[in-house]
Amino acid sequence: MNISHFIDYSIVAPSTTEHEIIDHCYNAKKNGNYAVTLNSCYVPLAKQLLAGSEIKICATVGFPFGFADTKTKIFEAKTAINDGANEIDMAINLGYLKSRNYVSVLKDIFEVKRAIGDVPLKATIEISELTKNEIIKVCEICMDAQVDFIKTSSGFAKGGATLTAVKIIKKTVKNRIKIIASDGIDDYETILKYIEMGADLVGTNANVMQVNKTQQARNSKIFKQYIENLEKKDNPNSNTDIITSKTTELNN
CATH class of the missing domain: 1.10.287 (Helix Hairpins)
Structure with missing residues (x-):
């Protein structure tokens, strides 16, 4: 199985350099990955490097903790799209979710989605910080907000994707929202397991080569x-x- 098109190739570390972005985009083109996910300041550079390819450019918004206000997230998202981003990866406001302020969680996500229109929105929910019931609840909110993808992890929390969490998400959203299993996945066999469990994409910062x-x-x-x-x-x-x-x- 060719897994390259299932990989959302991420590089969002705070110390990321321009040289690393160049290497990252080169590897993505060589491997034929689905997308590169990066911090919004590097969108113009990625657009130049990936010109002529089908690889999508996904810009992070409100990363990594999601505490920026909604207007700031909207501004960041629109700026990234104007610079060349094809998709937006938004960190949800976990504080609102933990406070059970579900209306504010919904409003935050929905307003960003409405502002960017047909551009796909990925909502990063940070599953390592959530209980099973909270995962289910935020999935229901994401369906109401009409997001395109639910992403398990940003890479900045205490843990990444788990097969159990992906199973819970899949059972909740069924086929209404696509799933990105992200963080802690860095080899071919593990990627296959997540795809078989129901993930549509796998987010990784590892340069996973196709098995011979x-x-x-x-x-x-x-x-x-x-x-x-x-x-x-x-x-x-x-x-x-x-x-x-x-x-x-x-x-x-």
Whole structure:
């Protein structure tokens, strides 16, 4: 399975340099990732670097803690779009959610979505800070606010995505909102697990390369032949020769 198009390739560390953005966009183009997610100040640079590609540019808004007021988030989002962003990744206001001020949570998200129109909005909900019931509640709010994606984590909290959280989100939103499992996912096998669980995209800052399926198939074929030859041989000395021969093949 080609996982490249499922990867939202993120680089949002506070110390991110221009040189790192250049390398990041180069890797995204080389791997054919779905999008690059970065802080809004680097949107113009990313637009230049990714010109001619289908890779989306996603700008962060209210990151990482979501405490900026709604007007500030709207201004930041609109500026990023004018600079070339194709998507907006907005951190929700966890303080409002924890206060059970659900009206303010909804208003904050909905006003940003309304301001950016058809531009996809990703709502980062920070699952490591939430109980199961809070995850369900914020998912319901996101559906009412008409967001396009729910993202599990910003990368700045105490924990990242979990399979359990993705399962809860998927059960709640079904197919109404897409899911981004983000943070703490940095290898091919783990990405596959999240996709199989229901994630539509996986957010990672790791340069995950596609697994070489041709080499895997070759090694499997060699091992199968090795087993078949062992079964045909009754002479232990012959078995030793086969083991030595096949081990040499696998190592080449």
